[in-house]
Amino acid sequence: MDRGGSFPIRPRTEDQAVERTVERDLSDPMVGRLLDRRYRIGPRIARGGMASVYEAIDVRLDRTVAIKVMHPGMGDDEEFAARFVREARHAARLSHPNVVGVFDQGEEDGTVYLAMEYVPGHTLRDVIRKESPMPPGKALALVEPVLSALAAAHRAGLIHRDIKPENVLISGDGRVKVADFGLAKAVSADTQHTATGGILIGTVSYLAPELVVDGRADARADVYAAGVVLYELLTGRKPHEGESPIQVAYKHVHEDVPAPSTLVPGLPAYVDALVARATARDRSHRPADARVLLHQVHRVKQALDEGVVEDPELVSDLAPPLAVVTMDPDVEEAYDAEEVAERLREVDPPEDTDPIRPAAAAPAGATPVTAGHRIDDTSTIDPGLVRAPRPPAPTEPASYAAWDEPPRRSRRGLVMLLVALLLAVGAGVGAWYFGFARYTSTPGVLGLTSAQAETRLERAGLGFEVGDEAYSETVPAGRIISTDPDPGDRVLDGGTVTGVVSLGLERYDVPKLRGKTEDEAQQAIQDTHLEFGRSIPTYSEKVPEGRVITTNPEPGTSVKPGATVDILLSRGPKPIKVTDWTGKEADKAQAALEKQGLVVTRSEDFSDSVDEGDVIAQVPSTGTVFKGDEVKLTVSKGPELVDVPLVRGQGVESATTELEDAGFEVEVRHHADYIGLGWVLQQSPGSGDKAPAGSTVVITVV
Incomplete structure (x- = not known):
């Protein structure tokens, strides 16, 4: 992922982001789109061979992210789409402070995308343009976090395959992060092929020789690219340059990276040795992986910090063995520029390098390109002539008769023989000591x-x-x-x-999330190197709706990185369906309602129709309530009792009037000895008794 220049500054609001985006680019259909109902796409900040990168707002978590979107049409190619999806899985395996994090991956209507950490700032390419050549101490300080990130990747079995200054991001606070592990591929026990379908992935200025020759790579290809980046920091120039990417690729195979001190005199020899070791054309002479190179960088940095000018032992330890790099005849025959051009293609070419294309057929008289030959502005390349140089054929003697002459004896020849023997013995002893005895x-x-x-x-x-x-x-x-x-x-x-x-077992404690929102809980789980599982809606009387009650596993449980954590999300209090207890025993009604968690209040009243102790009325009597809500019961005291007045000895009319005024009904009966006087002889209930209002009083008259 090539990024040049400064990154856009995050807008204050989502609306401002969309408004600014529309002003900047009306032709890009992605700008302003709400991708997967979550990511509001803002301005494009980078474009590569397979994908474009946009600044975006994660509307769910309210944060700025970088969205990498595969170019239209590439998602139709299953191989490209599968590689793009693998990018998320491989990059997500890396949890390192110097690696750009991958948050999410998805697909919507044929648009395949990655959501990644947004790093505002600039790239290492910007630093090289402004500050190179730079002191070796500063160059090593910039390379160190890059190697630390690569070391983590190599330990995880991943190769970056496209290390270059454009893929090294530097945030505003100085943090260095390696981006675009999208071309990484899991490494098996055997060295893996870089090429897929005949296409070599990488950027030509940083390609290891073995990638150009046979398309195979392991961690040492990343080491080579890191060495080239270090050379560029020290000198401000790339080690191999040419008019075309093919010429640059040819030089990677046939020419050593020059010593930085040839362009920047005064650099310590051990710095030259470090660059030479990292960029050795024979990969067996390079450090085995970024972890080993990082250790060597620490040694060189320590020497620089201590002000060491010369350290022959450190130079001897770092410098690659002296060897003539040769190519297998079969490989040499197969190394044809046209075939290489067909295999080479840069997915994300830097600004100053074009993708590698097959060279045009050379005109008659084209100059063959060999190791050490300088290609000037007028040189042309015949694809059939870009081959490894062959040794010249032995010359034939001028006269076969000269072989028949007897050799002449001389003392000089004997001396030369003895010197040669001594030199051979010395060389053997030296080789024995330097190659074996001192180890x-x-x-x-x-x-x-x-x-x-x-x-x-x-x-x-x-x-x-x-x-x-x-x-x-x-x-x-x-x-x-x-x-x-x-x-x-x-x-x-x-x-x-x-x-x-x-460090022992890598374990993380499940965080305490009670009271947090669902989005806050998801982010907290991811920040703890764990995976969010699912939200389980659960009623809670204590936790407000939409807030976390607890987690599964429970908070504080120690689990492996990547373990799944579920959250119990509150739905608020559980609703309770009201039962109508009107006309039923009040004590039973109160017990049942209180068992449901409701608060019961009681009042009493007289009732002629409801028995004493039963419910006359209930509020509410229907619908739903929640635990702790109040239910009011009106309990019957039975009918109201009234004193029966004394009417014996009164006339019928007077007695009837008095009883009716007291609220009673009156029933008149004649005594068995009724003589027509019309006086009350008896009453029931009698005087002094109580009777319900409205009940009947029977009077007996004579």
């Missing part, structure tokens, strides 16, 4: 503590240095996981062995 085997210290490892190595005449720390599922914390060099490898007497110390 020893690295003792095995795996599984030991740092102190135990240091003791064992000191006994073998070696120093010990604690390097990186790493998590391990098998090696307990504080013990050695691996060493550089590996156990049994050759190491200089008195040299230093660097050990990687185990």
